[in-house]
Amino acid sequence: MLRNRLPLLEFPPPRPGVNAFATLAACEASARATLISVYPVLMFRALGSAAAVSEIYVLIGCSALACALGVPLLARHVPRRWLYTLGILILIAGSVIGGFFPARFVPLAVAANSIGLVIVAVCFNAYVMDYVERASMGRNESRRLLFSGIPWSVGPFLGVLLMDIHPQIPFLISIAACLVMLAFFWHLRLGNGKAITKARRPPANPLRYVPRFFRQPTLLAGWFYATLRSVGWSIYIIYLPIFAVKSGLSDQIGGLALSISNGFLFLTPLMLGYLQKTGVRTALVTGFAGSGALFVVATLVSDYPWPAIAILLSGTLFLILLDICGGLPFLLTVKPSERTEMAAVYSTFRDVASVGSPVFVRLVLAFVPVQGVFAATGVLLLGCALIARRTHPGLGLRRH
Structure with missing residues (x-):
């Protein structure tokens, strides 16, 4: 006897495109915006002077620069999807350190935040170049700006406002935004980017x-x-x-x-x-x-x-x-x-x-x-x- 069978419903992931990348950018903006005005205040409270804050930011900037130069080398050995995931996890670790550890660890939290952002930015730009056509690059940038505008407009003030209510709330918001970004990234199934043909010669060293x-x-x-x-x-x-x-x-x-x-x-x-x-x-x-x-x-x-x-x-x-x-x-x-x-x-x-x-x-x-x-x-x-x-x-x- 034949049974009536209901067809299986498939829910394919959204096609990676302008709106998908704008959504990822909005999640990143939400994670950053709530802390961007919190960290300078916490650094000043922890270190006691603007000069000391400047010295710490020099060290953080050097670490971010070294990371930026090292990401392409790391990408040769680590698949891009895992490298992007690593960047988000470092962002989460920075928020955990900043929100739940003593004040003397705030510089370490800022450093983790900077390094995580460098890794995420490099991978994000690579995915955009893989999946967004050159003719749509302008529309992609304007859509990214539109989607990120509200988090950047609300987040900085909301962060310091909530910090006075409870010092851990801005960091919890940042962690939640990072988790949403991570979940949406894996939902998109971007993988390691589009497959490309093997180059006839090794890539040129930009230093040349x-x-x-x-x-x-x-x-x-x-x-x-x-x-x-x-x-x-x-x-x-x-x-x-x-x-x-x-x-x-x-x-x-x-x-x-x-x-x-x-x-x-x-x-x-x-x-x-x-x-x-x-x-x-x-x-x-x-x-x-x-x-x-x-x-x-x-x-x-x-x-x-x-x-x-x-x-x-x-x-x-x-x-x-x-x-x-x-x-x-x-x-x-x-x-x-x-x-x-x-x-x-x-x-x-x-x-x-x-x-x-x-x-x-x-x-x-x-x-x-x-x-x-x-x-x-x-x-x-x-x-x-x-x-x-x-x-x-x-x-x-x-x-x-």
């Missing part, structure tokens, strides 16, 4: 392209702009909360300011329109000059902390403009045949900024208090605006 990179003025300028922009953001994120606490304000102020700054991300369509009308050179000069001038003015009124913080907050609007246009000199002028190798050299701007920022701050703090750091940073940004005036005026403008 360093001299050629720095002999090309436009590529060097793009790297320099990206580095200075990252320095500006790093100093704002780390030292604004310290300035607020030393000025007698609540330790929640830094998180609130960072949340508002990240809320400016939703203005990027307007900034993109400005960039398309005026060109890259004008946008670069405007971004560096505006942020630099406001950082200097904030130092001049630092005896009044509320106006100073408001002015610094306004300066980040110009830093976001630099986020949009700072990398375009590189992207628009690099030779197609050298994109991979030159991109490896260009990407070092993040690691150089993560090491250079605390070194720069430590030198400044030897002569002036913490508010002087913003003036020194403003002078650097203003100097970069003068250099940006030498950018080709037609760069980024549509040709008719």
Whole structure:
């Protein structure tokens, strides 16, 4: 006798694409955003001075740089899916150390957080290049920005707010976001990326392209702009909360300011329109000059902390403009045949900024208090605006 059989229902994983990677990015943003304003406050409480915080961040930056250089070598022996998983587990370990261990272990938690982020970022970018078509890269970036905008806008203030209610809550939120990210990653079944044919020759060592990179003025300028922009953001994120606490304000102020700054991300369509009308050179000069001038003015009124913080907050609007246009000199002028190798050299701007920022701050703090750091940073940004005036005026403008 034949039995009626119900067909088995299959639930295939979602096709890896723009929305899937934007969701992964949103999970990562949720894990990072709740702690990004918590760690500077905890570091300052544990170490007692801004100078000591700078010294620790130098060591952390060096460890992250070494990890970034070592990830490609590690990827030759560890499958990418397990390497990505390892990065998430290191992020979770950092949150456990920061939230459940004594305060003296906070620097170790920050180091684990930085190393985990480096591993996750390298693997994430590799997956994106495998599964997202080149024609969809722009849409992928805009969707990633949209999905991550809310966590970055809410998370920094929420983190310091919840820290005052219970110090472990921000870390529990970060751990939960990491677990969701890990579960969704394995649900996507990305594996080790798409299979590719064996290369006819071994991959070129990016170090061989360093001299050629720095002999090309436009590529060097793009790297320099990206580095200075990252320095500006790093100093704002780390030292604004310290300035607020030393000025007698609540330790929640830094998180609130960072949340508002990240809320400016939703203005990027307007900034993109400005960039398309005026060109890259004008946008670069405007971004560096505006942020630099406001950082200097904030130092001049630092005896009044509320106006100073408001002015610094306004300066980040110009830093976001630099986020949009700072990398375009590189992207628009690099030779197609050298994109991979030159991109490896260009990407070092993040690691150089993560090491250079605390070194720069430590030198400044030897002569002036913490508010002087913003003036020194403003002078650097203003100097970069003068250099940006030498950018080709037609760069980024549509040709008719």
